[in-house]
Amino acid sequence: MAKGRRWLQVLSLLLLNGYLPGWVKLTLFTGKSKGVCLPVLNCSSCPGAFLGCPLGAWQGYLGAARSPSFFVGGILLMAGGVLGRFFCGWLCPFGACQDLLSSKARRRLIPWPSRLRLLAYVVLLITFLLPYWSPTGTPYFCKYLCPAGELFAGLPLVLGRSEFRSLVGWVFLLKMAILLAIFLLVLVGVSRVFCRTLCPLGAWLGLFNGVSLWRMHFCPEICRRCYSCRQVCSMGVKLPDEVNSPACIRCLSCTEVCPAGALRFGLNKKGKG
Structure with a gap:
């Protein structure tokens, strides 16, 4: 399963960014x-x-029309209601980049303060609400924080087109510092540090983990309390006690290592989990 997930992550990364003429001409x-x-x-x-970015589209529409985008909002509601944070673990390109850096050769997971998860909800509020009150409709997350924008757009355009290099200022340097800090922390063993701490999209989808149509299920009767599930969790979730935690990206590594089969992912049904 782990190998299949990694291939799906890479495929998603390539397909979502596979417009070859754009890479050749940097347009x-x-x-x-x-x-x-x-x-x-x-x-x-x-x-x-x-494709478009849901966070960029939401902020852009909110800032320009002073109204929420019901199209984008509907996509985010449906995604969360059906699968929760499953998209973070299987299809997110920036999540894939962090996982690819955190290879098995050096994947000794370092504890990360769980309270820092609250920062993601602060960023969520900034992203989803603040552009409405901005006089210029500024998409604050995209402009000042988004590491995916820096990695997939800012860096290629600045390196490849001289007219963009002349525009480099403190905002570009700030986002570059954020991106480097994220990747350095991932390299030393803090897996998925951005997903844990700053991602507003993950914070939103995680709100649905406990109520989504497909969710994690735990059978305490057969659990051996070996905590193998906790040891492999890239998000630092205290499994099995925090099953369906908002932090869970549903990578399903825990279900793969559980010797008793006490954890599974599937349609919601009456019962625990």
Whole structure:
């Protein structure tokens, strides 16, 4: 399962950013599909991006129309209601980048303060509400914080086009520092540090983990309390006690290592979990 998930992550990363003429000319795809978005963190300003970014689309519409986008909101509600944070663990391009850096050769998971998860909800409020009150409709998350935008769009455009290099200022340097800090922490063993601490999309989808149609199920009667599940969790969830925690990205590594089969992911049914 782990190998299949990794291949799916790589495939998603390549397909969502697979517009080859954009990479060659460092221009943006402008087709109709840019009006569609998936509940994953992938910058629509990336030269290879075929789809829009849900966070960018939400902030842009909120700032321009002073009204929420019911189309984007509907996508995010449906995604959370059906699968919760499953998209974070299986399809998110920026999540895939963090996982690829955190290879098995050096994957000694370092504890990360669980209270820092609360920062993601602060960023969620900034992202979902603040553009409404901005005089210029500024998409604050995209402009100042988004590491995916820096990795997939900012860096390629600045490195490849001289007119963008002349515009480099403190905002670009701030986002570059955030991106480097994230990747350095991942390399030393703090897996999925951005997903744990700052991602507003993950924070939103995680709110649905306990009520989504497909969710985690735990059978305490057969659990051996070996805590193998806790040891492999890349999000630092205290399994099995925190099954369906908002932090769970549903990578299903815990179900794979459980010797008793006490954890599973499936349709909600009457019973515990």
